[in-house]
Amino acid sequence: MREAAEGIRERFGFGGEVEKAVPLERVQLREPRLKRPTAFGDLFSDARYERVSHALGKAYRDVVRGFRGEFENPPDLVAFPREESEIETVLSWAEAEGAAVIPFGGGTSVVGGVEARLGERPVVTMDLRRLDRVLEVDPASLAARIQAGATGPRLEEQLREHGLTLRHFPQSFEYATLGGWIATRAGGHFATLATHIDDFVESVRAITPRGTWESRRLPGSGAGPSPDRMLIGSEGILGAISEAWVRVRPRPEFKASVGVEFDDFLAAAGAVREVAQSGLHPANCRLLDASEAELTGAGSGAANLLILGFESAGQPVDGQLDAAIEISRAHGGAAGEVRKQSPQESGAGDDAVGAWRGAFLLAPYLRDTFVACGVLSETFETAITWDRLEEFHAEVMETTRAAVAEASGVPREGPGAPRVSCRFTHVYPDGVAPYFTVLAPAVRGGEVEQWDEIKAAVSEALIGGGGTITHHHAVGRDHRPWYDRQRPAPFAAALRAAKAELDPAGMLNPGVLIDP
């Protein structure tokens, strides 16, 4: 940790004094307000470790509070259902007790989605990770029925036996669950076409307080508003997702990728727009600005880096990559070496693309280290149509730099100044999803207030500029003030009415999406 701290200070010019996390045994925890029922075996737990480890998500403000041993809203009990009947048991027991129930997957929410900020109301957090099986595979339709609590590695490991893969790789992959992804409209591996888990869902099954919600397995339908699309993104307020049929695919055999450098960020964005509108459908089309490229070790910091990748299970993809490179060149891009993989030749090489991928997957694990070393790290993500991108990007970067410097009490420029960088995570014919990363010296002891101040300023810029408050991190509790302004008022009224109908006790994840 000391070495990490020195490295951080040397690299960023801030952070560096190591603090120690408060150990579990020194955490002051409110006594459970619910008595653990003994009639249901080990379904409910009141163990200290479980209550603490289910009290928070993984937002920066969560990691900081966990580090300091501040668990203001621990669940009173944690339930671990093994099957749907046990989900029903948890719901009916909690309803009788007047308790709230928070469905919990991997606990990787970065938007306050699993923290029960409910004052006096007792809370049961329902951890679904024991429901972790691939129940059925349909090789003809390339679909699989998977329980909601299966984490990325668990479901991929079971699909691998059938030569199949879901290929949904958010940064939360290792811990997050299928049900959590569906409930939060998680973004994944593919930069185009199937950008969200939404696109993989063939049908969903959920347990609501008023019965089981199960849609038919259908490749497509036009029968009324899509029932699945109402559950997808419902963040646990309508029911607990128990399983889903999802579209899977054979593992890709052909891959080709390249890094393309651009001096000018907007020129690079122009290339991305043309690629996104070309119908080439790259699997990867991620643009890192120069600062982000340097941060992830993928570039020197002198140029913006566009990572282009194509993949297919059955067809060579070289032609598509060539066409995308040609488009990039026309916008001033300088392509690096093409990295290929086919059934005949395996890919290799420690280049920019590989460096970026490594950094992407490791990033979430650095956050505890950052907190210990006094570094505030946070990300903001959104989406915007192409016509507004230039102004929007400039405005959000400017607002973020100013807000971070102000909240951190440091100058905006020069040695030790905060780092603000941008990448594009997903691209569309009509727009793009920009993703902003912030690194700044933490205000020791005041990190949460510092974070809240930055979060509010940036969120104002996102909403004021016409973007969405979230492209794939979800709404939870932290995004509520801006989400409430973004969504159509009659839709909010409709959603409230729908919830009141299915969950008249208002027990399911209260405070998320709509008021408790």
Place this chain on the structure above:
Amino acid sequence: MREAAEGIRERFGFGGEVEKAVPLERVQLREPRLKRPTAFGDLFSDARYERVSHALGKAYRDVVRGFRGEFENPPDLVAFPREESEIETVLSWAEAEGAAVIPFGGGTSVVGGVEARLGERPVVTMDLRRLDRVLEVDPASLAARIQAGATGPRLEEQLREHGLTLRHFPQSFEYATLGGWIATRAGGHFATLATHIDDFVESVRAITPRGTWESRRLPGSGAGPSPDRMLIGSEGILGAISEAWVRVRPRPEFKASVGVEFDDFLAAAGAVREVAQSGLHPANCRLLDASEAELTGAGSGAANLLILGFESAGQPVDGQLDAAIEISRAHGGAAGEVRKQSPQESGAGDDAVGAWRGAFLLAPYLRDTFVACGVLSETFETAITWDRLEEFHAEVMETTRAAVAEASGVPREGPGAPRVSCRFTHVYPDGVAPYFTVLAPAVRGGEVEQWDEIKAAVSEALIGGGGTITHHHAVGRDHRPWYDRQRPAPFAAALRAAKAELDPAGMLNPGVLIDP
């Protein structure tokens, strides 16, 4: 008409005696139960022609009843708003009068979506076709803001000035409107990827009795359940769609298509499955069984015909077509001549693909002729996952043949027997949308009962076999009994609650999707 009748009799062995339609002046029409308000200029009409021409959709049972002058449920008034404020006027006036309001686009519903089967309740049908302008074009994002009442030709003609196209070409193209397509989840031109209008919608604006519902223009979002997806398919029960931002595209410059013949329908289906799962994304991938191919003049009736087409604005598509042909050959297909079009060479040739396209676009116009000549013509459409296709297809074909013969009082085989054929309209990696066409001798004077009997039997087979009651024709009133069994019960409860919140008087298109 006499010549047509002779041709029909010669070709099918049934039909042929020409009846004459009841002329407008001989139609017995209920007196309007609402007095036309005079304070709003020409906003409301009680003209006989308008009331009659807005009384029915275009289902076979509608065409028959119109032909016979049977208009049981004419609207009392027809409103023609020119702007949103007039939509609001219509809603508030109707609410005060206790009247129902039926939003009306092109009137091309084939599922009873625009017929007010409401007994004593007075009805205003609100025709939105005066709202027919393309209001704004965003060439950077390839998106356009279009009023809901614009028909296919109207919106394409305005987009053409910008070198753009929506390329949504259902059979209803000439009459149907953008708002109608969105309200009913219409299927369109593309056999893969953007199969429904759903996929083109960037944001929607609708007038509800409790305020304006407008979503943000976003290329993608993860902020709660999608508000757009709740309006898309709502069939007018939540609000009247007034305009939408939709994704458009440059006109395709490169096209390539081919007809591939297969002796065996299931072998052809295997080829379609592999193409659908290949990631090649054909624009057209329509399989016509031998009978359907013969019916449309695209084939001799000896072979099943797969029509494959690719198109792109910027890239040659020959490679993709070649790959799809290769897949087809591996499944026993014999490819015809490839038809190509590029900026350099223009396409031509009167081949199977062209014959099919011509027949597709003309088919709806034949229906009045069929009715006059005593031919029952109807289509049924659904979607099913690949694993169930073989059994499902056999069962639905068998049930349909039996039901049609029984209801028509003719033998199932031999000269003069009914025609039942199948095509695939849209394909997915996990399944397909089969579309069934029925031609049979009409029971003169008893066509509606004959139709109802067939409809019920086929719908039972679709729902019993695990399909959807509609892939893109919508639910309306005719599909209700089967839709009610298909959708998840808690979703139905949520939808009812949402409607009650936004439309407490239950005035908007009562009886569609949920009970009045």
